Amino acid sequence: MLILGDTPGRSFTRRGVLQAGASSVLGLSWPALLQAGALEKPKAKSVILLWLWGGPAQLDTFDPKPDAPVEFRGPFASIPTTISGVRFGELFPQLAQRANQFSLLRGMHTGSNDHGVAGTIGLTGSIAGAVGLDGKPRSGQARPTTGSIIAKVRRLNSGLPSFMVVGGKLHQGKKAIVGETGGFLGSACEPFRLEYDASEAKTRIPGLELGQGLTPERLDDRRKLGDAFAALFSQAEKNFLASAWSGHVEQAFALLLRPEARNLFDLNLEMPRLRDQYGRTRFGQSCLLARRLVEKGIPFVQVNWSDHVEAEEDAGDGGWDHHYRNFQIMADRHGPWLDRAVSTLLDDLKSRGLLDSTLVVAVGEFGRSPKINDKAGRDHWEHCYSALLAGGGIQPGRVIGSSDARAERPLTRPVTPADLAATIHNAMGITSEQSQSMGLAVDGEVVHELF
Amino acid sequence: MKTLLASFFLPFLPFLSLAQPGNPPLAVTRLTTDGAFKSHLQWSADGKKLLFTRIHQGRMELSAMEALPGAKAIPLIVPSPNTPHFDGHWSPDSALVVYVHDTLQGTDGKLQINTVQADGVGVKTLVPHKAFDESPRFSPDGKSIAWVSTRDGNQEIYSLEMASGKINRLTQNPAFDNNCSWKGDGKKIAFASSRSGNFEICSMNQNGDQVLRLTNHPALDCWPVFSPDGKSIAFTSNRTGNYDIFLMQENGENPRNLTSHPGQDNFASFSPDGKRLAFISNRDGGFDIYTLRLQE
Numbered sequence: 212m213l214i215l216g217d218t219p220g221r222s223f224t225r226r227g228v229l230q231a232g233a234s235s236v237l238g239l240s241w242p243a244l245l246q247a248g249a250l251e252k253p254k255a256k257s258v259i260l261l262w263l264w265g266g267p268a269q270l271d272t273f274d275p276k277p278d279a280p281v282e283f284r285g286p287f288a289s290i291p292t293t294i295s296g297v298r299f300g301e302l303f304p305q306l307a308q309r310a311n312q313f314s315l316l317r318g319m320h321t322g323s324n325d326h327g328v329a330g331t332i333g334l335t336g337s338i339a340g341a342v343g344l345d346g347k348p349r350s351g352q353a354r355p356t357t358g359s360i361i362a363k364v365r366r367l368n369s370g371l372p373s374f375m376v377v378g379g380k381l382h383q384g385k386k387a388i389v390g391e392t393g394g395f396l397g398s399a400c401e402p403f404r405l406e407y408d409a410s411e412a413k414t415r416i417p418g419l420e421l422g423q424g425l426t427p428e429r430l431d432d433r434r435k436l437g438d439a440f441a442a443l444f445s446q447a448e449k450n451f452l453a454s455a456w457s458g459h460v461e462q463a464f465a466l467l468l469r470p471e472a473r474n475l476f477d478l479n480l481e482m483p484r485l486r487d488q489y490g491r492t493r494f495g496q497s498c499l500l501a502r503r504l505v506e507k508g509i510p511f512v513q514v515n516w517s518d519h520v521e522a523e524e525d526a527g528d529g530g531w532d533h534h535y536r537n538f539q540i541m542a543d544r545h546g547p548w549l550d551r552a553v554s555t556l557l558d559d560l561k562s563r564g565l566l567d568s569t570l571v572v573a574v575g576e577f578g579r580s581p582k583i584n585d586k587a588g589r590d591h592w593e594h595c596y597s598a599l600l601a602g603g604g605i606q607p608g609r610v611i612g613s614s615d616a617r618a619e620r621p622l623t624r625p626v627t628p629a630d631l632a633a634t635i636h637n638a639m640g641i642t643s644e645q646s647q648s649m650g651l652a653v654d655g656e657v658v659h660e661l662f
Numbered sequence: 663m664k665t666l667l668a669s670f671f672l673p674f675l676p677f678l679s680l681a682q683p684g685n686p687p688l689a690v691t692r693l694t695t696d697g698a699f700k701s702h703l704q705w706s707a708d709g710k711k712l713l714f715t716r717i718h719q720g721r722m723e724l725s726a727m728e729a730l731p732g733a734k735a736i737p738l739i740v741p742s743p744n745t746p747h748f749d750g751h752w753s754p755d756s757a758l759v760v761y762v763h764d765t766l767q768g769t770d771g772k773l774q775i776n777t778v779q780a781d782g783v784g785v786k787t788l789v790p791h792k793a794f795d796e797s798p799r800f801s802p803d804g805k806s807i808a809w810v811s812t813r814d815g816n817q818e819i820y821s822l823e824m825a826s827g828k829i830n831r832l833t834q835n836p837a838f839d840n841n842c843s844w845k846g847d848g849k850k851i852a853f854a855s856s857r858s859g860n861f862e863i864c865s866m867n868q869n870g871d872q873v874l875r876l877t878n879h880p881a882l883d884c885w886p887v888f889s890p891d892g893k894s895i896a897f898t899s900n901r902t903g904n905y906d907i908f909l910m911q912e913n914g915e916n917p918r919n920l921t922s923h924p925g926q927d928n929f930a931s932f933s934p935d936g937k938r939l940a941f942i943s944n945r946d947g948g949f950d951i952y953t954l955r956l957q958e
Contacts, residue, residue, distance in 0.1 A: 281856070282816070286838040288860030288880060301860060301882055304903045384768065409948075410698060410719060483947070487925075491697055491947035523722050523746045523764060523771065528699075534770050535794050538838065542861075542884060543701055547905065547926050586773075586794040587817050587838070 253640030254570075254604025254662065257505035258361060260513040260635075261498070261553065261573040262334075264381055265326070265520035265530030266596070268579035268589045269618050271300045271541055272549075273597040274317050276581075276618055283581045283617045286538050294608050302546025305554035306599075311608040312557055313571070313601035314661055318612025318621030321577050321628050324591040326520050326532070327383040329576035331390035336632035336655055342389050352394065354651065357632050358511040359393030359400040363649060364641055365510035371472060372403035375504055377497040378515025379406055379417070395650065402513065405476060407500055409493040409528075414476040414500065475507055476500065488555045493517075494528050495552040502559050505569050510639070531575055535586035549573075557601055570603025570638045574631065581617045594620050598631060603638045604662050611660045629655030638662075688920060688954040693731050693940075697948015702749045703929045703940055705729065706756045712931075712940060712951060713738070713759065715748040722746035724761055726780075729933075729940070729953070738782045747776070751807075753800045756780055760788060760798040760807055775809060789822060797841060801868075802848040808832070810840045819853055821868070832870035844868075845888045845912075852876070852886035852895055863897050863914070876914030888912075889932050896920070896930040896939060907941050909956075920954065 268285075270276055275289035275298055289298040292310035299307045322338055323329045331341035331353065340353025355363075362374035380387045393400030406415045474480060478496060481503075489495035494516050501512040520532035522540050528548060533540055553573060560566040578596025579589035595614050601607065612624030633655035636646065643653050694700075699717040706713065709729065716725045716735060724738040724747050738759065739747060743766075750761035763776040763785075775789035775798045789795055793813040800807055801821075808821045814831065817838045821830045833839040837857035844851055845865075852865045855875075863877040863886045877883045881901035888895055889909075896909050902919065905926045910917040921927040925945030932939055933953075940953045 277859075281836050281838075286856030286861055287882070290880075301880075301900070304900065410696075412697070487944075487947045491944060491949075492699075521766065523766065529717070535773065536796065539796070539840070542882065543928065544699065551926075583816070585812050585815055587812050588794070 253638065255602070255638040256568040257509060257565075258358075258511045258570045258572065258603065258635055258639065259498075259501045259505060259556070260358070260511070261571065262378075262381070262513055262515050263531050263549075263573060263575035264330070264515055264517050265522070265532035266329075266575040266577045266579055266591060267531045267545070267549075268533070268537065268541075269317075269592075269596045269614070270579075270581055270589075271537070271546070272303065273299055273315055273599065274595075274614055274618050275300045276616060279581070279617050282583050285583060287541075294610065297610055300546070302541060303550045305550045309554055309557055312561070312566075313599055313607055314605050314609040314611060316598040316600070316611050316624075316626050316631070316658065316661075317614050318623060318625040319574070319578070319596045319598050319628075319631070320621055320625055321593045321596075324577060324593040325383075326576060326591075327386070327388045329591075329593060330381055330383070330388045333574070333576040333628045334390035336627075336629035337652070340389050342386070344383065348389075353389045353392075355394040355396045355400065356391055356402070357635055358402055358513050359396050360636070360641070360646070360649070360651065361511040361639055362393065362400040362402075363396050364645060365639070366399070367508065367510070369508070371475075371507065371509060373509065374400065374402045374511045374513075375509055376402040376404045376513045376515065377407065377500050377504075378404075378493075378513075379518035380404075381515060382519050405500065407478070407493050407496045409491065409496065412478075412491075412496075414478060416476075475503055478503075485555075485559065488551070489559075490548055490551045490555075492528050492548050492552070494548060495555075498552045498556045499559075502556060502563075502565070505560075506563065506565060532591075533579070533588050534584065534590055535588040537579070537583075537588040539587070553599070560602060566602040568603065570605065570635065571601040572598065572631070572635065573600075574598035578618075581619050592619075598626075600634075600661060605638070606662060609661065611658060624658075624660070626658055627655060630658055631655070634658045634661060688956070690952050690954045691731060692946065693729065693733065693951040693953060694727070694735060695732075695948075695950060696735070697950060699949045700942045700951060701929055703931045703942055703951065704751055705931050705933050705940055706752050707754055707934055708756065709934045711756070713750050713752055714929075714942070714951065715750065722748050722764075724748065724750045724759065727951075738780075739778060739785065740782075746771075749797055751799045752780070754802055754804045758800075760800060762796050762798065763787075765791075775807070788824075799842055799844055801844050802846055808842045808844065808851055810842060819851065819870075830869070832866065832868075833873070834870075839864075841885050843885075843887045846890050846892045850888075850892075852888060852897075854884040854886065854897075863895065863910075865895075865912075874914075876910065877917065878914075883908075885929055887930050887932065890934055890936040896932065898928045898930065907939065909939075920956075 276284050277289045288301045290301045292307040294310045325343035328341040328343040334356045335354040337354045338349050339351030341349045358374040489499045497514045501514050504512045517530040520530040522529040577593040580592045613622045615622045634657050637657040700714050702715045704713045712729050713726050721741040723741040725735040727733045727735040746764045750759045758777050760777050765772045772791045773795045774791040777788050778785045795811045798807045798809040806823045817840050819832045819839050819842045835857045839855045841854040854861045855864045861882045863883045866873045883899045886895050886897040899908050905928050906919050906921045907927050907930045908917050923945050925943045927943045929942045938953045
């Protein structure tokens with residue numbers, strides 16, 4: 212059954228499908244595929260995935276339960292939104308005002324309460340190859356992350372990377388999780404990573420770090436750039452990494468040789484007032500960077516809220532894994548920061564006419580336990596959580612699915628990460644046939660109610 | 663007659679010049695510019711220094727600095743990535759700091775209450791780890807601390823008599839009670855409580871009796887702090903849609919917005935003479951320390 216992407220036969224021809232299958236192998240461009248009639252016209256041109264690493268609490272964000280006992284509902288009040296009868300946690304007043312501009316999935320659930328495993332499921336739509344705290348890989352080869360799949364079919368002729376991650380690699384403990392790479396799709400589909408360093412107020416390219424404070428802003432002439440390239444390649448050769456690095460490094464330097472491309476990363480080109488509106492947190496500025504990237508046509512941008520899940524141990528804003536001090540951290544930091552950054556991102560995209568063509572998704576790997584623990588925190592909860600979707604063909608103001616009285620389980624319309632991945636593919640016009648032609652198994656179903 | 667008038671109006675002085683429609687904004691001075699996230703601000707007893715929590719280079723640490731524009735923030739204790747420390751409070755003589763020490767274990771942490779000398783040496787455990795313990799605050803006479811703990815299941819406020827080690831439970835409610843702050847005479851404690859459905863500012867006697875609800879607003883009210891003369895309470899509220907610092911009389915009357923800024927203004931602390939209020943705000947982008955002048 213072909214279920215990834217839209218229903219077969221509805222918007223493209225079988226001949227086109229066959230041609231598309233061959234085309235993807237032959238590396239035909241996205242417009243060529245469209246011209247072949249293999250693909251449905253995409254609803255979105257770009258995706259911004261806001262990855263809330265660590266797992267936000269559904270009850271404290273977008274699925275409050277004001278009538279639940281206090282040991283479940285917590286200390287925060289709920290507030291009305293611009294959708295009649297829909298309430299959010301009180302830490303999200305700006306998003307509440309914009310609730311009629313996005314939609315929610317309140318019946319998300321996933322297959323693991325381990326950050327590493329759930330992270331893989333969330334980013335790839337499959338548990339295959341996931342590695343959790345036990346260190347044991349789950350059966351099967353890890354699938355390419357959603358951004359890599361988009362990069363495969365939306366290769367840019369401009370030479371810019373099609374898949375960019377803003378933020379460090381996602382970790383559980385000291386180990387990077389599985390699920391942020393292109394896997395068998397090849398190095399061309401690997402994410403090009405940027406990091407916004409809030410302490411230095413600069414964008415960094417970790418892949419090009421030479422320990423000399425090299426930043427896009429400082430690469431002001433070709434000679435300096437050439438020297439840096441030579442030094443980096445020499446270092447890579449010494450480390451026997453040349454073959455693995457060369458493709459990416461070449462791509463990066465090719466990018467940086469072009470001033471207009473380097474300008475992409477320079478947030479100093481933005482109005483200070485707008486930067487303030489996003490919040491000068493790493494996440495806030497990363498959201499602004501994401502907007503700059505989609506404005507230049509990057510098809511998939513993933514913004515990682517943090518590198519690690521822990522709230523207190525991170526180079527970013529601290530993760531969402533609030534086993535203790537959940538409510539204090541939510542009130543002092545995470546709530547206002549998320550509210551401000553996402554609200555501004557939606558406003559900014561809208562004012563530039565980009566929201567209709569940009570799918571914004573904000574979600575973590577799971578939710579948090581409805582029953583508050585004895586450390587004023589909430590633990591991992593894979594059975595029920597929420598996702599926010601806006602733009603890119605999403606009909607705004609809808610709440611799809613519901614949870615039970617304590618947000619413990621979906622009551623109606625349960626949705627899995629594989630379904631969410633299929634929905635993103637669908638918005639980008641990728642059909643199940645095209646996915647299969649790339650060797651991708653198809654697991655999820657499109658949440659059609661969103662469109 | 664002048665003396666009589668002055669004594670009548672003196673208690674209301676803090677409310678006469680506050681930011682509100684028609685009033686000129688209060689003069690605000692920015693002290694730091696590094697923009698790192700800061701919280702839990704407190705002025706030293708002599709008014710010369712500020713103590714605060716800062717996330718610096720990925721680590722949560724206690725820092726102190728002169729209460730002057732451009733002064734450098736200096737970590738109080740050599741930071742470690744696995745032992746964040748935060749939410750500090752100076753003793754009345756500023757010789758000691760009581761704070762939360764966290765030992766990270768995987769994705770979890772173990773909190774305990776420690777003290778350290780003001781020069782950063784002599785760390786001692788005051789309340790060993792038992793549960794979630796946070797927000798330790800010295801009483802004005804320095805003989806006890808109040809703090810927040812979940813040792814009985816949910817967040818309640820406790821006090822510890824330093825000499826005897828006796829622990830007293832001050833609040834007993836299934837809701838959340840936290841953010842405690844002593845009144846200058848040591849007879850009352852202000853705190854935030856969700857017992858009415860969302861966080862409101864309450865006060866109680868120092869033994870936990872006579873809990874009074876001081877605010878009544880659907881928005882979040884938190885981090886209360888008494889003015890040095892005990893006649894008013896500053897607190898944080900998002901009743902304007904974002905965090906601002908408010909000031910009200912001790913009985914909860916006449917709440918006024920002191921900051922009225924679209925930025926996130928939080929963690930108020932009075933200068934010892936009560937003339938200035940320090941707070942943390944991201945009004946200029948990053949999170950920095952500011953002061954505003956309440957009266958001349």
